[in-house]
Amino acid sequence: MTAIAAAAPDSDPVVNIVVFALFVAITLFVVYRVSSRSSSTSDYYAAGSAFTGRQNGIALSGDFLSAASFLGIAGAIAIHGYDGFLYSIGFLVAWLVDLLLIAELLRNTGRFTMGDVLSFRMRQRPVRAAAATSTLVISLFYMLAQMAGAGGLIALLLDIDSGFGQALVIGVVGVVMVLYVLVGGMKGTTWVQIIKAAMLILTVALMTVFLFGKFGFSFSNLLSSAADNSPMGDRLLEPGGLYGATDTSKLDFVSLSIALILGAAALPHVLMRFYTVPNSKEARRSVVWATACMLVFYLCTLVLGFGAAALVGSDEILGAPGRENSAAPLLALHIGGTLLLGVVAAVAFATILAVVAGLTITASASFAHDVYANIFKDGKAEPRQEVRVARLTAVVIGALAIAGGILASGQNVAFLVALAFAVAASANLSTLLYSLFWKRFNTTGTLWGIYGGLTACLVLVLFSPVVSGAPDSLFPQADFSWFPLKNPGLVSIPFSFLCGIVGTLLGEKPDPRKQAEMEVRSITGISG
Structure with a gap:
């Protein structure tokens, strides 16, 4: 099988640009x-x-299957094997939290943004300001990953x-x-997200x-070839290729898993999508359809990741612009030549484009509305x-995303998105669940939960190996890290829940009439 991993034909930038430009023109027309x-x-x-x-x-x-899913996970599996697939599992299981706890109640309670729900029975100004702050920070973190993926993808094309x-x-x-949003x-x-998801x-x-x-048509043959063509050998197919070698890396895996599973239910651009349907029943159906689509996709990423290891090889992947993020496009080049590379790159670009468009409209709506x-x-605004x-x-927001994407270029986008999930779960999840299910919850608890979780998460990321102290850090020459984990979710998410409890107990008791109104509305959808 190693002969299959021989050098692929060179890509043709002209074909790639034509396919890419054609997709942009068609989708702009549709928009x-x-x-x-x-x-x-x-x-x-x-x-x-x-x-x-x-x-x-x-x-x-389409909103959720981002550059992390298509580019980052395929690359993580190709380079790290089994452990790279853990991202897929976490992303998929996360939707159970949305289905069981969030979607229906959120749709019944709010109008446009997460701030509508959090401020329903709280003091409007401070809570909406806190909700907007967390939304903007999470959106920018998520955009870093998408823009980094876009840079690596188009750099590979050209x-x-x-x-x-x-x-x-x-x-x-x-x-x-940004044009798509404007x-x-x-x-x-x-509609761009629907087209992109189908493609x-x-x-x-x-x-x-x-x-x-x-x-x-043998998965065993595929796995054997992947192991033969990888520097890891048979360890590519076993747990521990990326996590598990040390106690710290084991904790990092636990932290990553918590962030992935709990983060999806707190992502503002995902939550905002529940307001595009007429009622809570359709919101629940939305989650079921989304989960089914993503199940098919993530099963395919397992095959694509090991296929890239078998046919492309880690040396070629890591030597390409975009590094791990180039695994899927390079695999397309090996199995289908320049035309398939152009198609896959256009689809990957559509993936990035649709997600960033959703993030941009969510962040801008939060600022404008809240x-x-x-x-x-x-x-009383017009x-x-x-x-x-x-x-x-x-x-x-587009300008800030461009600047951040340039700084984060070359990082694995799946890893960067996992950080965004940690920020989302730390800042938003505790306050959302407490607002929907805890009668005693009040304004002080909301502010403590949002700002406490957000601050803890950002501080831990700043002083972690993500930013400094490691060869793959954003600033590899510097070393001011003291927090050992690359993903802070294990600490920052429980800390957010604790902050919400302490703040609530120290604050005044909420208005029972507003709480009763919110409870009736969240369950029935009937507004007063």
């Missing part, structure tokens, strides 16, 4: 055609709540090795992504079939002006 010309906040933020559960579920999978060239690519990609709002963004699942399914064909309309304007503020915020 323009489906976008609402109305300036109402309901249309811009929630697409008028007009999507069915099936449509929103496919869009949810055969760009220089740092300046990749930075320029990230800048251009960021501008295109032109289409939530409705246009949703992504179809592409990985076809690649999986092609790969099985090369190995006689901060501008409800804090600065006391809930809808047209509120939408205008949201669009301006989208431009600013």
Whole structure:
């Protein structure tokens, strides 16, 4: 089987650019055609709540299946083997939390943002400010991963090795992504996510079939070839390739698992999607459809990851622009030549583009709705002006994402997304669950939970090997790390829950009438 791993034909930048540009043109046209010309906040933020559960579920999978899922996980499996697949398991299991605890109650209680739910029975100004702060920080963390993936992908397409060239690519990609939000709002963004999810699942399914064909439709032959072509040998197929060698790495794995499973239920761009359906029943159906789509996808990533190890090899993957993130595109080049590489790269770009568009509209909606309309304007903002503020915020967020993506270029995007999950679970999950299920919960507990969890998570990341003290750190030449774990979820998530409890006990008792109203609304969907 090692002969199969011989050098692949060189990619053709012209073919890649044509396929890439064609996809951008078609999707921009679709966004323009489906976008609402109305300036109402309901249309811009929630697409008028007009999507069915099936449509929103496919869009949810498109929103969730990010560059981490397609590029990062395939690369992690190809380089680290079994341990790389742990990302897939965590991402998939996470949806049980959304299905059982969050989706239906959230849809019944809020209108556009997570801040609507958290502030329902609390003091509006401080709680909405805290919710907007956490949303913006989480969105920027998540965008770092997507923009880093975009830079590595397009650099591979255009055969760009220089740092300046990749930075320029990230800048251009960021501008295109912001255009989707400015032109289409939530409705246009949703249709891009539906198209992207369908293309992504179809592409990985076809690649999986092609790969099985090369190995006689035998998964055992595929695994044997992957082990033979990997420096890890048979250890590629065993636990411990990335985690488990030391006690610290074992704790890091536990921390990663907690962050992945609990983080999905607290991601603002995922939560906001529940408002694009008309009722809680459709919100629940959305999660079921999304879970089914992602089950198919993550089973395929297992095959693609080991297929990349077998056909491409770790040396070629790590030597390419984007490093681990280049595994899936390089695999496409080996099994289907330049045309398949162009198609896969276009799908991967659509993946990045749709997720960043969802993140951008979520962050801009949180600022415009929670901060501008409800804090600065006391809930009396003109809808047209509120939408205008949201669009301006989208431009600013896009610029910050470009800068962060340039800094994070070369990092494994699955790993970066895991950090975003840790931040989300630390800042939002405790306050969401307490707000929905704990009668005693109050404003002080909300603020302590959000700011305590967010601060703890950011501080631990700052002083961890992610930022300094390791060869793969953001600043490898410096060393100011004292927290040993790369993912802080094991510490910061329980700390957030504890902060919420302490703050609640120290604060005043909440208004029982507002709590009763929220309980009735969350269960029945009936508003007063």
